[in-house]
Amino acid sequence: MKIDVRHIAKLAKLRIPDEKLGQMEKELSSIVAMVEKLPELTGSTNLLDPNNTMELRKDEIVPSMPREDILKNAPKAAAGCFIVPKTVE
Known part of the structure; x- marks a missing residue:
């Protein structure tokens, strides 16, 4: 499978240097190959224990500390x- 690293980088708004494109394509191909080897889930029972x-607990309104304190x-x-101090310019 051919992966268009430039297109993926553009969609993700990433800058990848030309010398890293081959390495990135190889790494992405190995990730896709690994995912393709995962077994299929058959039915929804596999997802639940x-x-x-x-079960979610019910939302309850409880008193909190006063803001001034x-x-x-x-x-x-x-x-x-x-x-707080400014952290982003």
Whole structure:
């Protein structure tokens, strides 16, 4: 199977240098080959564990701490919000 690495990189908005294209194509081909070898799932019973149904708990409204008490511990706060250093330019 031929994989168009340039097209995939364009869709993912990635810049891949020309000298890395061959390596990327080989790696992507091996990933696709591995996925193609995975067995097919037959029916929905394979996806569920009957011993662990993972039922969701009901949402309940419970009292929380007052905002003022929480903001007392913050180094900087304004307008009821935490002030944090800018991390992205």
